[in-house]
Amino acid sequence: MKRIGVSLVLLVAAGAGLFALTPAPRAESGGRVKTDFTPAQEKQIEALVRQYILDHPEIIPEAVTELQRREVVKVLNSYRDQIETPFPGAVAGNPKGDVTLVEFFDFRCPYCRRSHAVMKELIASDPNLKVVYRDLPILDQQGSEPLSRRAALMALAAARQGRYLEMHDAIFSVEGRVTQEKLVAAARKAGVNEKRLATDMNDPSLEQELNKNLQLGGTLGLSGTPTYIIGDQIISGAVSIDDLRDAIAKTRSSRTGTQTGE
Structure with a gap:
């Protein structure tokens, strides 16, 4: 016993x-x-x-x-505050939404790319949802070109110009394998100032943000991307929009003290 x-x-x-x-x-x-x-x-x-x-x-x-x-x-x-407080600009949906969905993702992850359209549809269909994007570059292999981290730095640097979401969309729109040349094309598609982007990508605070995300991922035991945090729920993998909606509804229900469907 x-x-x-x-x-x-x-x-x-x-x-x-x-x-x-x-x-x-x-x-x-x-x-x-x-x-x-x-x-x-x-x-x-x-x-x-x-x-x-x-x-x-x-x-x-x-x-x-x-x-x-x-x-x-x-x-x-x-760790709620650290998880749900976005890097300035790395946020979508309603900034005052009643539910916050946090997505940990890697730009080179094919499942994240597949889920990107799901996230956009979810945001468009839920006016009270706040989405926080957390870049988690975990797919770079030792000795290879660090394209996951480079893409993440580009997105965070674009946020300095108020164009994080544009860069986010542009990188996820890349067809096939991500390369340095395709990242440059994505930056041009996002409409950023390329000279300023290159300068901001060398800002140590951006590296600190990525390291913080990696540390958070380790603390939370995240084993891959995409991973979603909604209220007290951790959901891993490329799940359907209905699964995410159910998790959002569950969080709303728990906060109002009512049960969905009552």
Whole structure:
């Protein structure tokens, strides 16, 4: 029983309805859980929980998933401001929207490119959505030309001219494999001042922004791109627009205290 862990036991006990009949646990300093149970009551609860687990073994993965979800929420809440505060200009949709969607992406990622049209449709169809773009250049291979990072620096430098979204669209419109020549063509398509762009790309603060994004990605355990953060949800991969809409609706519902469809 002790191998399952106190937190898991408490979750299982809650699922079994045991807390309706017993005092609620309370936290003490040092992270320990203190209850008002007598030793005899604790033994009784352990026996009931053990039997409940044996009768319903399917709750173990459910409880583990719930524990993982709570840990994710804890991390997200700790870094919420860093995650949702955009690099100036790297934002789309309604800047005062009631829900913020954060997308971590790599310009060389084919799934991100495929999702780009989905994001544009989503923004156009939801007037209360704020989208924060976080460049996460993770696809550069050691010894190769750092095109993911270069593309990200171009987009951030374009933001200095108020043309981040134009550059974002232009790079994702590149056909086939991304090359330096195609990035130059994308810059011209975005309508930026190329001389200023080249200067701003060497600004150390842009490198700091990319490094911050990479550090955030590591802290959040992001394993690839695209990855979306919506409220307390982390969604990985090129998901459908309906999946994103469902996640947005869930976040709105949780904040208003109502359930979607009621």
